[in-house]
Every structure is written in C-alpha cells, then in structure tokens.
Amino acid sequence: MHPLAAAGTPEALGVWAYFVLFAAAAAGYMGVPVIGTAVIGAAAVLASQGQLNIAAVLIVAALGCEVGGLGGFRIGYRWGRELLVRPGPVLEWRKKAVAKGEEVYQKWGRAAVFVTPSIVSGALEMKFRQFVVWNFLAGTVFVVGVGAGAYGVGKVATGQHDPVSLLMLVGGVAVAGACLVIAGRHYRRHKARAAAAQFEVAAQPSAATQPEISETGT
Numbered sequence: 001m002h003p004l005a006a007a008g009t010p011e012a013l014g015v016w017a018y019f020v021l022f023a024a025a026a027a028g029y030m031g032v033p034v035i036g037t038a039v040i041g042a043a044a045v046l047a048s049q050g051q052l053n054i055a056a057v058l059i060v061a062a063l064g065c066e067v068g069g070l071g072g073f074r075i076g077y078r079w080g081r082e083l084l085v086r087p088g089p090v091l092e093w094r095k096k097a098v099a100k101g102e103e104v105y106q107k108w109g110r111a112a113v114f115v116t117p118s119i120v121s122g123a124l125e126m127k128f129r130q131f132v133v134w135n136f137l138a139g140t141v142f143v144v145g146v147g148a149g150a151y152g153v154g155k156v157a158t159g160q161h162d163p164v165s166l167l168m169l170v171g172g173v174a175v176a177g178a179c180l181v182i183a184g185r186h187y188r189r190h191k192a193r194a195a196a197a198q199f200e201v202a203a204q205p206s207a208a209t210q211p212e213i214s215e216t217g218t
Helices: 010-030 035-048 054-084 091-114 118-123 128-157 163-208
Strands: none
Touching (some): 035 128, 054 128
C-alpha cells in the first residue's frame, strides 16, 4: 500500500499525508532517488480526488524540497567526498553521482542544481548564497511541474476535469518546458563564458613569449 494511502480515511489522511509528503520531498532533494517525484505525484492525484488540498500539497512539497536541499548541501559541504566515497551501501552509486555532478557543473554552472542532488552541490563547494536561490527555484519548478501536472492528469483520468484542472495540467507541462528552455539558455551562456576564458588563458603564453622590441635612438 502506498504510504500516503496507509494513513487511513480521507479525514485522517490530512496530517499524516502532509508529513509523509514533506519527508519524502526533503529526502528526494537530499539525494534519495525517485521517492520525491513518486510521493509528490501521488499526493497531487489524491488532491484531485478531494482527499487532500492541492495548494497545501504544493506548499508542503516546496518547503520539503528547500529544507532537504539545504540539509543535503550542508552534509556535502561538511563531509564532502569523504562521505560520498566512503565504503558502504550504494558506494558505486555515490561515486557515479560525484563524477556525474562534476561533469554537469562544468557544463551547466549553477543551473546544475536542477539536475544534481544537493549533497553533490555541497561536496563541490558551490557558494551557499547561490545554492539557496537556485535550490529554491529548482524545488519550486519541480513541485509545480510534477504536482500541477499530476493533479490535472488525475482529474482528466477520472472524468472530473474542469477548466481549473485543465489549466493546471497545461501549466505543469508549460513550467517543465520553460525550465528546459531557461536551463538550455543558461547552459549556452555558461559554455560561451568558459570558452572565452579558455581562449584568454591560451592567449596569455603566446603574448608572453613575443620578443621585446628594443628602442633605438635616432
């Protein structure tokens, strides 16, 4: 049985469901795979059937993502690679996460927060102020995209759709699409800046090796 449904009747569902939702969203943004997406989507579907409040679902999930992201960042920043490559469960997954995170940050810069676990951001020592802002943006976009989309799908699938639910479905898809467009633009700008910086570094030695022209008197 799904943990959200295990809370009991619709009357009893509220408090426990929101608690589970917050914990799952936080765990997902700390780096636990899949759980955040699954539980946020399930909560939104339950909201589409009147068992939860969709506004509360989105707010609680967004708060969970922010808190989980900040917690994961602090853990990664404090213990860093020592924790991520320490022998133990899912060691290979942790090693791949670090390697992939480094690759993504080199290509995407700060926008990498959208696609990497927060613990990796901390381990790679991203500036905390920048992370707070980008983590909030990433979490909000993620929650709205998944939550609003799942809410609309739940309404449509059960034949209970109305203009509001259709708008949320379209809005969820639109938010996800806009996120991809913005991330793509940031990637291209970051790539251009990196290429310019490499060009400047490459040009400096050649300039330094040019022979000095001595001044001659007339």
